[in-house]
Amino acid sequence: MSTSANTPPPCITLLTDFGTQDSYVGILKGVIAGICPQAVVIDLTHEIPPQDIAAARFNLLMAYRYFPAHTIHLVVVDPGVGSARRAIALETPLGRFVAPDNGVLSGVLADFRPEEMAGVSLDRPEWWRTDAPSATFHGRDIFAPGAAHWATGVPLQQLGSAVAIADFTPFPLKPYTRTAAEIQGSIQYGDRFGNLITTIPGTAITHRTQSVWIGDRAIPCHRTYGDVLPGQPLALIGSHGWLEIAVNQGSAREQLNLGVGDEVWVRE
Amino acid sequence: MSTSANTPPPCITLLTDFGTQDSYVGILKGVIAGICPQAVVIDLTHEIPPQDIAAARFNLLMAYRYFPAHTIHLVVVDPGVGSARRAIALETPLGRFVAPDNGVLSGVLADFRPEEMAGVSLDRPEWWRTDAPSATFHGRDIFAPGAAHWATGVPLQQLGSAVAIADFTPFPLKPYTRTAAEIQGSIQYGDRFGNLITTIPGTAITHRTQSVWIGDRAIPCHRTYGDVLPGQPLALIGSHGWLEIAVNQGSAREQLNLGVGDEVWVRE
């Protein structure tokens, strides 16, 4: 396939737990370059902690809407490699996805109505790199080839057998709850700055919200980091759209000694 | 805009303190891909220590001249995000720049005469990603869209209100001084190898220079690392053009226990 001057080139993002010490990520890109040389390949991150589906799920969810809708997001965080878990491809109105069926796409799946999406299992060896894929590197042998062939224009339905949206594996992330008196949620991700992102969407916060509670400690709500003194904690609606706990010019994770799963409450 | 076969594609470099653990850098690239899909995007580094304007300034200064002059260098090291600091675009004979107006461009600004340059403030929401930018992620909402629109061919003057070159925010880096007897400078950057780069340009060193002094310790001057035994310190003119303190196959930062701001003297 060739790219005409007026069509944007295919775009593929990569999200893995491979790290960047070895050439594993480069190998994925080599396989893609062999199948779809005109693709623009963009790294989301490769520093997902090994096999941490929750972190991969969150980073994908935070990023995918900022890409053109034709983008293919390839996720390889795959504790079940070599087992019977499916390799899947998912089409949505705001992005296309290739990943193991282990819950990593559950955040994206919740963003659309089932009838807006379509999914297949990448179960056809004709689109794999080899008839005899490695037992330990499906990223190279199944996922990257699937994404690259999709990027060249192969229709989704030809990539594999249909999978009903309801049959995709969910991820056990406890949803936030709301009563008349309070909203209860938890921390779902800590970023490199030590900011702690909760499961509570910014839309649940009103102008009357004054504090977020962690145990018996109240964290004041503000608009941006600089609204408190350096070293002081605050709660704010982060750029990703969720309620976030931060410390101005510091690390909330270290200073407040909190981590993924810890509970937070919003009371007016 | 389309790229004809004979025009080089637009080129945008990225220099941030976002790290690579999260998908924040990927988000910048997604925003660029949506506006200027034909752009080639190149990472300078994303490991600037959080909010370290001096390190960002130096890495930009060291790198920009090796890129084609049409390149747009996008810098997002932005301790003042959400405050009143300006977002700026700067055109020079050897590169184009988009950054917060916090001194990070001061090294580049010193390389040209004011009349060779032109600057604007990115103050026109029509070029932002959204009319209501996040208070904490102007990289995504203002800087990356500005750079990407510029890359598609929007003229600088349309991107925002003119800013006089003299009005750009300076950076408080102490310049080196020279007397008949000696040159005095300081360490402005330490790289991953532990090499310590001073503020003294290589052109200030002559063939008669035998030593660089740190306190009462003399470091001998040589041409390259291998001119001393492994583990021995030396001073040399680094590939970047500044006087550098190094240890052959070792780390001058660790071995000499020196860091940014420490003073050095050159005496013939």
Added chain:
Amino acid sequence: MSTSANTPPPCITLLTDFGTQDSYVGILKGVIAGICPQAVVIDLTHEIPPQDIAAARFNLLMAYRYFPAHTIHLVVVDPGVGSARRAIALETPLGRFVAPDNGVLSGVLADFRPEEMAGVSLDRPEWWRTDAPSATFHGRDIFAPGAAHWATGVPLQQLGSAVAIADFTPFPLKPYTRTAAEIQGSIQYGDRFGNLITTIPGTAITHRTQSVWIGDRAIPCHRTYGDVLPGQPLALIGSHGWLEIAVNQGSAREQLNLGVGDEVWVRE
């Protein structure tokens, strides 16, 4: 040179020990963009430990076959920079290579017959970035320009003087040995997951192989990580094709306290 719509763009990979803290890698890409703007540049890794030729050699060997055969693999791990070691370019049936002549290509060289390959020394300043290259950054001044000019279509023979394949510098990696009773090899690389990759090719292992021995400890052979309980060690044929020692969901390097050079035995 321009790229027609139906020719894949030139592809250049980068493998260095520069790390990603500084903009050194970006500078290589800037130089390439100035010479061959249409090239697709792919990072293999930049986290080779400083001057570790063995790690660079292995990462290249593991990755190159997954790229299109026209790809140019640029390796800059160069303890001898500034000395008399040659800068070389090598053409093979499955990839093209630019590197210092220090043994880093020895794994690739062993994959082909001498008459299938051709090599030159990059000794012609007309293809360098400058007539007066830095004594410390040949990556920028000699290697990257050489790779980029080659990518634009300059024939190998014009890049420099011919070098006989037999004259390339070897690398002192002890080969595995085989007797009627056992195979003896050693660990040649440890990856970010703590997997330990040996010098023994997977083809040397048969279905009768039950254990790999390290000293007096037997490690059972399996097909994939999940065939043992989490935390348990195993030996398997890794995705790269060599015999590998691993721990399911753990680090063999840490748990078994092994490293590069340690010996292993295979007995049926």
